[in-house]
Amino acid sequence: MRISISLIKIYWxxxxxxxxxxxxxxxxxxxxxxxxxxxHLNLHGTMVILSWKQLQIVxxxxxxxxxxxxxxxxxxxxxxxxxxISCGSKKERLxxxxxxxxxxxxxYTAKLGAPPYAPPSITQYTSPQKVVxxxxxxxxxxxxxxxxxxxxxxxxxxxxxxxxxxxxxxxVEVHFSNSPNSTMPxxxxxxxxxxxxxxxxxxxxxxxxxxIFSFRALKPGLFIYHCAMAPVGMHIANGMYGLILxxxxxxxxxxxxxxxxxxxxxxxxxxxxxxxxQHFNLEKALDEKxxxxxxxxxxxxxxxxxxxxxxxxxxxxxFFGNAGPNLTSSFHxxxxxxxxxxxxxxxxxxxxxxxTLVPTGGAVITEFTCKVPGYYTLVDHAIFRAFNKGAIGQLxxxxxxxxxIYSGKIKDEPFTSKPALP
Amino acid sequence: MxxxxxxxxxxxxWLLLFKASRLSAALKDSGNLTSMVYIPEGSFTPFxxxxxxxxxxxxxxxxMDKYAVTNKQFLAFVKAxxxxxxxxxxxxxxxxxxxxxWKQDEQIGDPRIENSPVTNISWFAASAYAKWAGKRLPxxxxxxxxxxxxxxxxxxxxxxxxxxxxxYGRPTPRLIPSVxxxxxxxxxxxxxxxxxxxWVYDFNSVVKGSxxxxxxxxxxxxxxxxxxxxxxxxxxxAGFMRFGFRASLKARYCIRNLGFRCAMDxxxx
Numbered sequence: 001m002r003i004s005i006s007l008i009k010i011y012w013x014x015x016x017x018x019x020x021x022x023x024x025x026x027x028x029x030x031x032x033x034x035x036x037x038x039x040h041l042n043l044h045g046t047m048v049i050l051s052w053k054q055l056q057i058v059x060x061x062x063x064x065x066x067x068x069x070x071x072x073x074x075x076x077x078x079x080x081x082x083x084x085i086s087c088g089s090k091k092e093r094l095x096x097x098x099x100x101x102x103x104x105x106x107x108y109t110a111k112l113g114a115p116p117y118a119p120p121s122i123t124q125y126t127s128p129q130k131v132v133x134x135x136x137x138x139x140x141x142x143x144x145x146x147x148x149x150x151x152x153x154x155x156x157x158x159x160x161x162x163x164x165x166x167x168x169x170x171x172v173e174v175h176f177s178n179s180p181n182s183t184m185p186x187x188x189x190x191x192x193x194x195x196x197x198x199x200x201x202x203x204x205x206x207x208x209x210x211x212i213f214s215f216r217a218l219k220p221g222l223f224i225y226h227c228a229m230a231p232v233g234m235h236i237a238n239g240m241y242g243l244i245l246x247x248x249x250x251x252x253x254x255x256x257x258x259x260x261x262x263x264x265x266x267x268x269x270x271x272x273x274x275x276x277x278q279h280f281n282l283e284k285a286l287d288e289k290x291x292x293x294x295x296x297x298x299x300x301x302x303x304x305x306x307x308x309x310x311x312x313x314x315x316x317x318x319f320f321g322n323a324g325p326n327l328t329s330s331f332h333x334x335x336x337x338x339x340x341x342x343x344x345x346x347x348x349x350x351x352x353x354x355x356t357l358v359p360t361g362g363a364v365i366t367e368f369t370c371k372v373p374g375y376y377t378l379v380d381h382a383i384f385r386a387f388n389k390g391a392i393g394q395l396x397x398x399x400x401x402x403x404x405i406y407s408g409k410i411k412d413e414p415f416t417s418k419p420a421l422p
Numbered sequence: 423m424x425x426x427x428x429x430x431x432x433x434x435x436w437l438l439l440f441k442a443s444r445l446s447a448a449l450k451d452s453g454n455l456t457s458m459v460y461i462p463e464g465s466f467t468p469f470x471x472x473x474x475x476x477x478x479x480x481x482x483x484x485x486m487d488k489y490a491v492t493n494k495q496f497l498a499f500v501k502a503x504x505x506x507x508x509x510x511x512x513x514x515x516x517x518x519x520x521x522x523x524w525k526q527d528e529q530i531g532d533p534r535i536e537n538s539p540v541t542n543i544s545w546f547a548a549s550a551y552a553k554w555a556g557k558r559l560p561x562x563x564x565x566x567x568x569x570x571x572x573x574x575x576x577x578x579x580x581x582x583x584x585x586x587x588x589x590y591g592r593p594t595p596r597l598i599p600s601v602x603x604x605x606x607x608x609x610x611x612x613x614x615x616x617x618x619x620x621w622v623y624d625f626n627s628v629v630k631g632s633x634x635x636x637x638x639x640x641x642x643x644x645x646x647x648x649x650x651x652x653x654x655x656x657x658x659x660a661g662f663m664r665f666g667f668r669a670s671l672k673a674r675y676c677i678r679n680l681g682f683r684c685a686m687d688x689x690x691x
Binding site for chain 1: 583589590593671679
């Protein structure tokens, strides 16, 4: 113990006086020992290996070096030991994920979910698969509200884009095409991917081209994907987003209904409801003052005839994303309490929640049981957005009334306030 | 009295002459779509720049096409250089979309697009055309310099940014309008935006003479938020789009809304 402390002391005292030489010496020692390993680590792309003779010259430059040679060897040995240990754990960190995920055993083309419905889960899942996801970018005019048009930039022609459903461990191979009629290049950033830009860099695609890239779904959860071509905000505001669900290996528990909703803002030159073709307004986007905050890209996309349908007794799961580009959402279903909320779309489950906060570029899985028939309203509980800007949807539950839980109006009688006492 | 009349008359005469010359110049312009205009020397701050330096880019005076090269003009080039016909061009120099809007190798087919900018041409094809015409492609900086010149005939209510964003926001029309159908800028050049994107000589270089580290990453980092770190004006969304568009290109790509115009070193202003 004492010896090692004194060795370190000696090492440090010389370290400062002969730092230059020692570091040089150490560097070259390591280089020689690990030349095949470190060849690519060299910043300048060249390998400088000193011969033993040169090394001796380096070491002999100071006579003091001789004295501490043994301690140096110990230090080197320690360093090498440490390096190998840390290298080992790093390697483990890098490959552990892949090993625990298992080998890819097959290929299939993903069945994508057109909003507002989630795609079904593949039932025969036993081992990781290669999942081919076909996405095409189409720029097209669509209705934003009754009588209001807007040129949306879409994935597969819908806003939001299709919902993708894979399992943890799957290799997702994205075939990303940009229509020849597009004005802009586009790309896609999967928040479920681990890699630069979430694939944005690999998928940058000019009009009339197709890019292919793949990523391994390392982590389960519900993730946003979006276009990340500059200027990102405009690409998102124009409709380029959607959700990808990475199910855990064992899958999510079965429910009766699964819905797919994404909230977003649209910034237009005109005010809410101004008819005709509206254009993207940069000033309003910078001020974060949208005229429209909508579910699934359109005012009334989930209202009236388009309302979600369920029956009493059904377990309902809503995959809810918030594409932004600016606002955070306070997702709430009026008249329901969520049984389960997968917080931020991750693995932490909260129970019995009224309103859940969904960050921009984030998502949440909520579940509840339909108990009392009637209309239930999905809102961003920043309530002016719901009632004045469009962030509203409906779920119609049909079935037998359940008076035990909810009575409805029992009585209606006149009311006169008593005169205040003199 | 007589003298006063004489002076007035001569003044009037000069005025007429001046008008007439202007008129004839305009007539000549409209008839000759290949006409070029002298771009005076000057400097400007580029859209993307190295961190913590606000370098000005100096531009020497040069000649630039007033209009983008049209289908009709490009047809003449193809006729003179049959190796650039659709059926003969090697895949290495132009992808499968090359001139797909034409009916045949040497036939445009639709007379409505004869005077529209030629699109679906690769960088190689554009360069070959320029060489054939005794010109060259403008450099990125030259093109951007001309782009900066303000519009002279846009409605006063419409800002340039709004105008550009509206154009970029729309899908490419089936028939691209004729050259000269959008705005003219102060340097006398038409349709710098609003009609088609344009090839430049060094489309895949971003900034010359900047820090080598950032030069390597700048172009790529134009996706996502990091793309905004080194730009002059973060509200210049049209600028982001131009640079984003160029970054997505390879020299053999042929795209439906990508054309070009030529430039030339100036002999004398």
